[in-house]
Structure formats: structure tokens, C-alpha cells
Amino acid sequence: MNSSLLQMNTILISILIEALPFVLLGVIISGIIQIFVTDEMMARVIPKNKIGAVLLASVIGALFPACECGIVPITRRLMAKGVPLYAAIPFMLTGPIINPVVLFSTFVAFGNDWKIVLYRAGVAFIVSLLVGLILSFQFKTPQTKREVHLRTSPKKMSAKLSEATRHTIDEFFSVGKFLIIGGLIAAGMQTFVKTSTLFSLGQGDVSSNAVMMGLAYVLSLCSSADAFIASSFRSTFTDSAIVSFLVFGPMFDIKNTLMMLSQFKTKFVFTLLAYVFILVLIVSILIVH
């Protein structure tokens, strides 16, 4: 067998060994949260004031550990319970990025260094605030497709635990395939694409950030694992481009765009995509050096 293919496979496996523990941790916490924290608790605390609501929603999103694929339906259900669009969206945007699991995996992936972690959290927070503020002026209606029925959680503790475990496994299988495909693409690029080619795609400050954001979109990595992929690109791209990858990827990628399209109006999803892309680009260039 071709030795390059073997090397590509070896790089893929090493990415999986590194990332899988963090994906598992992510899906377990997500499973527990989704069963034990009720949406009502979240809806109760959202203030009436628009700016306050945007700010608080971003903070709650920051405290709420969920993968970007799990958070779309949660956001949708929060809205069905009366949370306004401009608060729900910042929650959806910060949730997958600013949380202990993702930040810790970023910390480990970047060699026990806080710099990238702080940039990632900071840029994500600023972008989600700005998006929330724009939405609060632009859209007066929820922009959702249809009403969802409210759900009931099981009452008994043992039933809850078993539900959480079920959710964990479901989440693992819904996320795992994107990790493997993403790892495969990343390994292929490391083995077959000369880094000089990557450079020619994005040499300037703006274009290298845009290239990395496009890459984040295509790879569709789980936010608790993408830091490991990003760190392998560190030798090729600037910190600013790496941060734009780490912020844009969890906010928008192939898989959660599909999920959003199933929940929100098409025009709204693409408007949001445009806002997030432009804001991540600008903020990451302005802030990260």
C-alpha cells in the first residue's frame, strides 16, 4: 500500500485518539444537561430589556455546555417558550464555544497556553453580542418555521439517568461521523497538500482568515474537538486565522446549517450566516495579533 496513504491513516488515528475523549466528555455533559436542566429555568431568567436580554443570553450560552448540533433544537424550544429571537441566537452562538469542556480542550490542544483560549472566548462573545443587537432591531417576528410541542422529562431519577445515557450515545453517533470525516480531510491535507498551496489560497491578513473560516465550515467539527485540528494548522496559519476558525466553526458549519434550516426560515438562516461570517472576520482581525 502507498506509504503516503498509510501516513494519512496514522495521522487520522492520532487525531481521533486525541479528540475522542473530549467528544465523549462533551456528549456526556450535554446528555446530563439536556435531561436535568429544564428549558423553563432558562426562559424564566431572560429580562424584558433588549440589550440586557442579549447580554444575559450570551452569558447563559457561555455557561451552558452544549455541542453546536445539540444547541439548535434547544434554542428552538426556548423560543417556543417565549424567549425572543435576539436573545435565543446569542445563546446558540456562545453555547458551543464558551464552555468549560471546549475551552479546556482548546487549552490542551494549544500546549497548555491560555492565549488562544482567551482570544477564542473573547471573539465569540463580542460576535454574539453584535449579532444579537443587530437582530433585535431587524427582526420583530420569531423567524421560526413551525411551532414545536413542549416536551416532558421523565420524573424518576433512574429514568432520568437512563435518558441522559441514551442521549449521550445518540449524540456520540450524531457527532462522531463529523469528527472522523473532518479528521480524514485534515489528515489528507497534511499528507498530500503542500502547505505552500494553502498559503497561495490565503496569504493576506483577510484572505487567510477567510480561508480558515471556509475550512471550519466544510470540516464541520464538533467544537470540543476542533481545537486539535486547528492546532495542527498552527504551523501554517496566523493566530488570527486560527481564532477565526475556532470561532466561526462552532457557530456555523455544514451540519448545523442543515439543522437550522429545518427549524428557521431559509432567508433568516442565510442572513445570520452572512452576519456571523462578516463579524467573525472583522473582530478576529481587529483583536487577534
Place this chain on the structure above:
Amino acid sequence: MIRILILIGFTFIFMHLHATGDISKYINMKYSWISFCTIFVLWFLTIAELIFYMIGPKKHDDDCSCGCAHNHQESKWKRRAWYPIYILPVLTVLFLPVATLDSNIVEAKGFHFPIYDKKDPYSSHQFLQPDTSSFYGEEAYDQMIHRDLKKFSKEDNINLEDEEFLNTMETIYRYPGEFSGKTISFKGFMYQTKELKKNQYFLFRFGIIHCIADSGVFGMLIEFPDDAAFKNDDWATVTGEVSTMYYQPFKKTIPVLKVTKMKREQTPKDPYVYRNNQ
């Protein structure tokens, strides 16, 4: 059912890699405890999935309590279409040999390496310098470099063992003047580019920070008194005196080792060097 097999497969490859020690060919062993703990998590999920399978279909399909849209949107068959993706890595771990990174990867990854030099952001030629400063806080990094510098500058003969390879290389590139005239020996694989003369090679090691996906090549230019016939990926231990020279492709003065002694080597059991101290 197939989910159980996939979970067993994943559990098994993690156990297999730890049991055979092959895991060191994929990751820096400093982080092996993380993947070791994963074995137990995977076992738990495997058993849980087995129990769920035995007690029958999910009862929450109708009352929609899991909160995840994928269960309802994806049909059973659509989900199953993805399963081969999960089986692929399990099979390749078990049936394909572990590849070693070599000059192929240097070729692909090699010539535009970390741009960590803040003063010169457009230089793209630092792949020789194991500048790991961005992996550390700056203070801790300075302390480490100074400790190493103190240690090495006292000795006249420095033998770079694998454990201290990255540190020492970094110190040499940072303070080439301090090492000028000292005798150094180290082991690595040969790599030649067309810019080099017949008696010049790069002697490289792959340095691993966490896993081999984040590896980079670290090493030094070496110069033999006469022409030497090595192929890329030939392993050797060389001893020689540190000097510096202007290297045109990099437009920079870089350290060079004037070789006095050379011994060919077999590819070592562990070809990588690891960053293992903070």
C-alpha cells in the same frame, strides 16, 4: 445492534493501543492518561447501549423527550448509511501498519513553518528552529530557555539525548553564539533539498507536542568534509563542531554542524522526540 459493535470496536482499539504500547506512535505519552480513561467511558457506553438494545426500542420516540432533532429528521436508513465511517478507523488500526512520518511529510509540511518570530512576520523559513515559545507562556518559556542555556553552556561536549532534543535545539537556535565551537552529537534522519551542496544535509527529527498531527521537523544543517551519499530518511548519529553560515534560501545565518564523526543507524524504535517538560 451495529451501534454496539461500533462501540465495542472503539473500546477495543483504545485497549489494543494501550496494551501493545502502539499508542506512543500516535500521541505524546504525557497525555496517555486521557485516552486511558476513555477506555472506561467507552465500556460504560457499550454496556448501556447493549442494555438499551435488549429492553427494546426507545420509548421516547413518541413523546419527544430527548431534545435532539436528528432522531426525528434522519430516517433509520439514513443513519445507518453513516455507520461504515465509524468502522473505517477501527479496521485501519487493526489491519494497517502504523506509518512513521518521514521525508514525505517534510516535503508536504516542510517549507513554510511556524511564523512565530514577531519581529519578522513575513519570514517563512523557521522550520529549522524549534521555536516552541508559542506553546508556553512567555515567562515560563524564558525561564526554561535560561535554565537550559546555563546547563549547556558549561559543557564542551553535548550529547543530545532524545529526551532533551527539542529543548537543546531550541536553545542552540536562540543563542547560536553560546554554542559556537562546542562539540555536539545527535541522531536524526537525512533530508536533502536541491539548494544544498553534495556534502550538506539536514538532519531532522519529528517533534511531537501532543499527537503526530501536530508534529513538526526539528534539526540542524550538517556539513561533511567531503561529499557524502545518503538517501532521504537514512538515519545517522553525527558528531561535530557548531558553527554558523549564511543560508541563501532562508536569507539568514543559521547554525551548521561541521561533522567530524558519523555513524549510520537503524531507524530507531521510537523515531520521534517529544516535548515533555513545561
